Amino acid sequence: MDKTPIISFKNVNKVYANGTVGLKNINFEIPQGEFLVVVGLSGAGKSTLLRTINRMHEITSGEIRVEGESIKPYKGRSLRLLRRKIGMIFQNFNLVKRSSVAKNVLSGRVSYYPTWKSILGLFSTTDKQKAVQALQRVSLAEKLYARADELSGGQQQRVAIARTLMQDPKIILADEPIASLDPLTTKTVMDILKRLNQEDGITVIVNLHSVALAREYADRIVGLRAGEVVYDEPIAAVTEADLNRVYQTV
Amino acid sequence: MTTQIPRRPWLQRWHVKPIGWTLIILILLVASSRMTGVDVGMFFSNLGQFTDLLVRMSRPAWDYLPIILHPLYETIQMAILGTTIGAAFAVPFAVLAASNLVHNRWLRGIIRLILDLVRTLPDLLLAAIFVAIFGIGSTAGVVTLAIFSFGMVSKLFYEVIETIDMGPLEALESVGANKLTIIWYAVLPQIMNQFVSYFLYTLEINVRASTVLGYLGAGGIGVFLQRSLNEFNYSQTSVIILATLVVVMVIDGISNHLRRVLL
The missing domain is CATH 3.40.50.300 (P-loop containing nucleotide triphosphate hydrolases)
Structure with missing residues (x-):
């Protein structure tokens, strides 16, 4: 070691x-x-x-x-x-509840873009695919277009993890x-x-x-x-x- | 075996606070009406004149309606333009005035001072000034409404911003986003529906306000309202009021609908 x-x-x-x-x-x-x-x-x-x-x-x-x-x-x-x-996951998930899952996940990528591109939502096709892949890793790809507040607590936390994955964190x-989730x-x-x-x-x-x-x-x-x-x-x-x-x- | 209920403190048992506050407010009301010489009795004794006016207004001259449709249309356009311009300028100011986004007390203080100043200026004064600058017509009305809306909307907006959930902002900060991106991704989605609702509320106020602005020659339906009142033509006045009421009700309906949809 x-x-x-x-x-x-x-x-x-x-x-x-x-x-x-x-x-x-x-x-x-x-x-x-x-x-x-x-x-x-x-x-x-x-x-x-x-x-x-x-x-x-x-x-x-x-x-x-x-x-x-x-x-x-x-x-x-x-x-x-x-x-x-450095990705970060929170007790309260800290998703933007009124935005779609897709927008929440892509927001993990904004630091790779100049401000004007992230504000206009001009993400590359590669990164959009990356968002779907990130959601697949937390088994939530089918929720891509759902609004974050339609999801259960556990699902929201998984979306938060997908958002973090978009950063390519070390x-x-x-x-x-x-802390806010049930045992399962x-x-x-x-x-x-x-x-x-x-x-x-x-x-x-x-x-x-x-x-x-x-x-x-x-x-x-x-x-x-x-x-x-x-x-x-x-x-x-x-x-x-x-x-x-x-x-x-x- | 009965459960021992803890005794309520004396203050709570006799509702000292709510009763006290009610008394204080009543005393203040009576005292201020005494000091300013407001005679409530006169309101009731002169009620007869009021009903007389109502009776005269109760026969709307419907043939006047086609004449006021165009100025009413102009009023709505003025209100929409003024509100939109005012609200657009209000957004950055509201962001800078929100204590949970701007921690620099000096910057926030200066912005709020400007907003207080704008709100202090009465809209009639503004209209008088802009009529003098731009001449009689709807340009003066639009500028007046824009400034009036700006002052009002920016205060409503920053109060909304101060109630948002700070969690998403922390998340975006941890992602490495800069301030502008954080506001765009974490603040705006949280306040959008209330922004729309306040925008429409201001629009509604502006439709009513522009009827008054017409008095000063700032265009719109107000010109006709003033004319009918000067000619004691109350049946025309009532048509104008009813038409304005319809517009206000339509805006209210749109507002209610949008709020439900956007929630």
Whole structure:
């Protein structure tokens, strides 16, 4: 296992303006192609940690490197290019509910086009085919022209994954992707993420509440408590007792 | 074994807040009518004159209808043009005035100040100015309506924008889209139906407003309304009012239909 890390955290701290500590001295590396699950209580800093990787949240000190490059100096176009290679999945799917599935999926591709082309919807035939293929991968190709709000929660999350695939991401960040889903659709969505990880070699980082799911899908589990990494083990070394420690109240 | 229901706090039990607010509003109403010298009694004692006017208007001169059809048509055209121009300019201003899209307080403040200023200008004043500039005719009316609509629509629009779901914006940002693309893909679809609805509402107001603007020579049906009133020809007045009512009702119908379809 001597893969080069695709993401690395070095002494990362985040303190909110009101003094709340979001992240505290985070140090770890994520090798390329890993399926990493971050567990922890609500408010432990999981979402914050995830969003620092694509700079949706800024850090107070320390350094984050993506593909060996510090992401701190990025701004404007270079920041958008960083975000383009990092897909993101949300708890609430964050689709534009009144738009069609096709438009939602294609919106994942806009960063490959100049503004005027994306506004006029001038996507190439290749990319339109790519959108259908992305939907096929999440088994929803027949919903191409449906409006997003006609779909069930699980289907909406799959459309969100298809949108992310349009970015050709190297990394997928999934923030509680299954928190609003039932057990059956949970399995579908997690299986899709796992498949993208194994078939496409996309590095996947998922925030989860459920320890059982974490053990089922993860290559490695990181536990956060009050903004600190209190646990970090490959799946082979994970035991139930260890994980319970993560969920102890401070 | 009965369940112990927690006692409601004193404030809630006696509905102190709603009763208090009602009292305050009543006192304010009475006080302001006293101070401004509004005599409610006079309204009732002079009701006779009002019914007299209604009786005189109750015999519409239907043969007047063909004469006002053309100016009515012109009024609708003026209203559509004015509303469209005003609403088109309102969109970028509404975006810049929305606190969830523009975090720069200075920029937002300046934009809102401009919008407040535009809304403060009474439409009659605007009409008077533009009649002086463009001369008597519908150009003055259209410009007046455009500015009036701009002020009104931009406020309605930015208030709608501030209620949207921010989730899709976050998603588009994470995709690497720039601001303009985010607005196009994540903001506009969320507000489109309310935009249409407010646009039609403004159109309806503008049809009515342009009847008044005609007084100042800004074209349209208002010229005829003024003429009939000056000649105390109330049977003609009532035809004009009824014809305008039909137009307003048609716009209202379209608006209701579109809202259902676009929802």
